[in-house]
Amino acid sequence: MNYQNPDKNGYYGDFGGAFIPEMLYPNVAELQEKYLQIIESAEFQNEFQDLLKNYVGRETPLYFAKNLSEKYGANIYLKREDLNHTGAHKINNALGQALLAKRLGKHRIIAETGAGQHGVATATACALLGLECIVYMGEIDIQRQAPNVARMKMLGAKVVPAKSGSKTLKDAVNEALRDWINNPETTHYIIGSVVGPHPFPDLVARFQSVISKEIKAQLQRKIGRENPDYLIACVGGGSNAAGTFYHYINEPEVKLIAAEAGGLGKDSGESAATTFLGTLGILHGSQSLVMQTEDGQVVEPYSISAGLDYPGIGPMHANLHHQNRAEFFSINDDEALRAAFELTKVEGIIPALESAHALAVLEKKKFEKDDVVVICLSGRGDKDMDTYLKFLSDVR
Ligand SMILES: *Cc1c(COP(=O)(O)O)cnc(C)c1O
Numbered sequence: 488m489n490y491q492n493p494d495k496n497g498y499y500g501d502f503g504g505a506f507i508p509e510m511l512y513p514n515v516a517e518l519q520e521k522y523l524q525i526i527e528s529a530e531f532q533n534e535f536q537d538l539l540k541n542y543v544g545r546e547t548p549l550y551f552a553k554n555l556s557e558k559y560g561a562n563i564y565l566k567r568e569d570l571n572h573t574g575a576h577k578i579n580n581a582l583g584q585a586l587l588a589k590r591l592g593k594h595r596i597i598a599e600t601g602a603g604q605h606g607v608a609t610a611t612a613c614a615l616l617g618l619e620c621i622v623y624m625g626e627i628d629i630q631r632q633a634p635n636v637a638r639m640k641m642l643g644a645k646v647v648p649a650k651s652g653s654k655t656l657k658d659a660v661n662e663a664l665r666d667w668i669n670n671p672e673t674t675h676y677i678i679g680s681v682v683g684p685h686p687f688p689d690l691v692a693r694f695q696s697v698i699s700k701e702i703k704a705q706l707q708r709k710i711g712r713e714n715p716d717y718l719i720a721c722v723g724g725g726s727n728a729a730g731t732f733y734h735y736i737n738e739p740e741v742k743l744i745a746a747e748a749g750g751l752g753k754d755s756g757e758s759a760a761t762t763f764l765g766t767l768g769i770l771h772g773s774q775s776l777v778m779q780t781e782d783g784q785v786v787e788p789y790s791i792s793a794g795l796d797y798p799g800i801g802p803m804h805a806n807l808h809h810q811n812r813a814e815f816f817s818i819n820d821d822e823a824l825r826a827a828f829e830l831t832k833v834e835g836i837i838p839a840l841e842s843a844h845a846l847a848v849l850e851k852k853k854f855e856k857d858d859v860v861v862i863c864l865s866g867r868g869d870k871d872m873d874t875y876l877k878f879l880s881d882v883r
Contacts, residue, residue: 490737504685511668534586549565551563561856578608580679580694584677584691596613596677597674601794602841603870609622660771681725682799696729702734721844725745730863745762745808745816751820752819761777761798773802776799791824795841823844825847830846843868849862
């Protein structure tokens with residue numbers, strides 16, 4: 488089975504497709520028709536690769552975490568996406584899509600954001616490339632993520648509150664889709680993860696695939712072989728995981744592990760563990776696993792980490808789960824917090840709360856002494872300091 492790319496209708500096995508209102512057909516059809524040709528052209532790749540290197544700061548290090556390795560009895564490497572410009576992997580995709588939008592003749596960019604990381608990355612790309620930028624964000628998230636809202640504004644973006652529903656990420660996506668329907672001619676929607684109608688999941692996975700391309704070359708240099716035994720990444724929609732898995736996904740000897748947000752526990756009613764709680768449904772333009780009631784109402788997800796607080800999962804990952812190609816762990820808030828403090832203490836790296844979910848897998852999975860384990864450190868923890876400080880004062 489080819490797990491890497493969808494078929495021509497955008498399906499990974501049973502998951503994917505493009506379920507969109509008629510008003511969006513022309514936009515989505517244009518993208519489907521042109522995206523591969525544009526992003527694979529030498530002219531596009533020259534500009535994109537130059538920006539990744541000189542603006543984003545790639546390649547990011549693959550760091551051998553000696554202290555963590557000793558503690559868990561395996562060879563643990565961290566892929567340092569936290570060292571990218573703007574602090575996470577999101578910039579890889581935001582820049583790629585902004586370059587694509589220009590070539591499609593679109594000068595108005597819209598985006599949705601939860602924690603604000605994708606909003607900041609998109610506002611950054613738009614400032615650099617001279618594009619108008621409008622970011623939809625749940626009203627509650629605007630209050631929770633004030634520093635990122637300030638960054639977006641300084642970067643020249645207009646931040647529009649989504650006031651419907653739970654006033655969080657999924658409501659922001661709904662608002663962004665509504666905007667796109669009303670402005671199809673001028674506007675490109677930069678979706679922030681491997682979700683949405685075809686071709687977005689494939690488009691975003693290709694822009695993030697630079698992560699696994701670099702891991703292969705770096706492992707070859709460091710240990711004389713391209714393949715690790717395990718790759719571990721957290722999954723909200725699934726873009727950092729898609730990038731980490733991409734060039735390994737059809738190599739069965741490399742084991743893939745995805746960490747979802749268990750929230751207060753996957754059976755607690757306060758969770759975002761979609762592969763455990765979700766059923767086949769349609770959310771934001773594609774068919775995938777969705778947390779929903781029997782009559783198809785989307786259930787409110789919960790996670791301490793705003794970037795994983797999403798009631799769905801990208802179709803590539805739904806297929807990896809369905810085919811048992813990847814193993815899924817549900818990591819609860821307290822486990823992620825402990826993992827974040829552990830990494831900080833032993834390696835001097837403060838991770839994003841999202842990334843801490845991937846790190847927490849180390850407590851749950853037994854590795855052999857010679858195993859090579861690569862964990863995607865998707866982002867840095869600056870934005871989560873309030874949560875970390877609160878945890879510190881709670882445990883004292
Ligand atoms: C947004 C975000 C995530 C979750 O998004 P994916 O698309 O699943 O990667 C994970 N880590 C960080 C640091 C993020 O900002």
